[in-house]
Amino acid sequence: MTHPAPDNTRERLLIQAELLFSRKGFAAVSVREITSAADTNLAAVNYHFGNKMNLYLSVFKERWVPRAQEIRKFFKNFLSGKNHPDTSDVVRAIATAFLEGTMTDDEQRCQIGLMQRELAHPTEAISIVVDEVLRPMHHDIQKQIRPSFSKKADLEQLTLSIFSIISMILYFEFARPVVSLVMNQEFDSQYKSRVIDHIVSFTMNGINGFKEEKTI
Amino acid sequence: MTHPAPDNTRERLLIQAELLFSRKGFAAVSVREITSAADTNLAAVNYHFGNKMNLYLSVFKERWVPRAQEIRKFFKNFLSGKNHPDTSDVVRAIATAFLEGTMTDDEQRCQIGLMQRELAHPTEAISIVVDEVLRPMHHDIQKQIRPSFSKKADLEQLTLSIFSIISMILYFEFARPVVSLVMNQEFDSQYKSRVIDHIVSFTMNGINGFKEEKTI
DNA sequence: GTCTATAGCAGGATAGAC
């Protein structure tokens, strides 16, 4: 639609499919919708991808995973400046990489939306998501945080904590309209940085962190 | 299927519709699937509910909301024993009400699944969810926790913290298979109580809470 | 590689018998 439409049909299909799948889910999007958004004909999906499900999987393989790698790279670069990053640096790096990385707002909503959908309703794509991105990222993060943790027995709790951070990132970005509804408050352009600050504070000190910090 | 099938067709439709919608989402479930699971005929949905979307909304009005009220009641009862519950009591009450309340495992997955789906892809039902449940619950929780918060300026952070707690509850229950995949570990029957403990600790002290508590 | 045309089927909804 508002895209500068590359002349490659296959690429246009992937772009539009990603957008539509992330917004409505696999079942709610028709091939007709995709092909007409990509400004091509109905048969194009089957020619280039065989069938609808394979197009969906290709979206993950060819667009979602590469962008996730960018996020991972951003995360590493974000920390590379510091010699001995502490836990709060790492947490901020995660949240920032996801929410204020190299992506545009639309790309980011796409990325998080597809991930959230797969978590909520796994298809074959879930193994791609877990194997190529989630598990490696968990290892990256563990490596960075673990020095601050003494005992090996804490490993499970560290992992659960990483999941907690991810859950907040996914939730705040995706449930943004609902957060607005409940709080009776519009969220402006600074929403993301406020959310990042919240996630970092909450992760570092829990709900008690705010009282203390604010009264300093 | 495995249900003791009440003789009321309308009720059976609601039960099966809720199960299927929560598992696959609105678009992925067909009316035929619902009516055959409810062991009735294709026309029944249109006779009792007019159309498919209205059945979906009725699931929220007649099954989801009442159960959410039960959760709310459980939450209040859980706290009524204590005269001056502290924040950690309140957090445990929330997590326990959602994850170990009066519902069976299936009902609970249903409940959380439908909510997660609405958050991820709002339909008309989202206003029911927010107006009848989310916002009132937020007020309940705020009333309980706020005494520990001094300044009014902290109200927004308190609200965001409540959302953080909810995000973890939704995420850990719903993404359970993914958590297992990433951790390379099966989760037994104690999963829920471990998750509750994690959420309470994390909420109270953030990621740092574990180090301290464990070394005592 | 791109497109039109269409097969073949599953979907939601309805009419009307009982």
Added chain:
DNA sequence: GTCTATCCTGCTATAGAC
């Protein structure tokens, strides 16, 4: 209230012209 039979739309997928 319940059911069967059916309408018709929209779907995925394919065949075959260009």
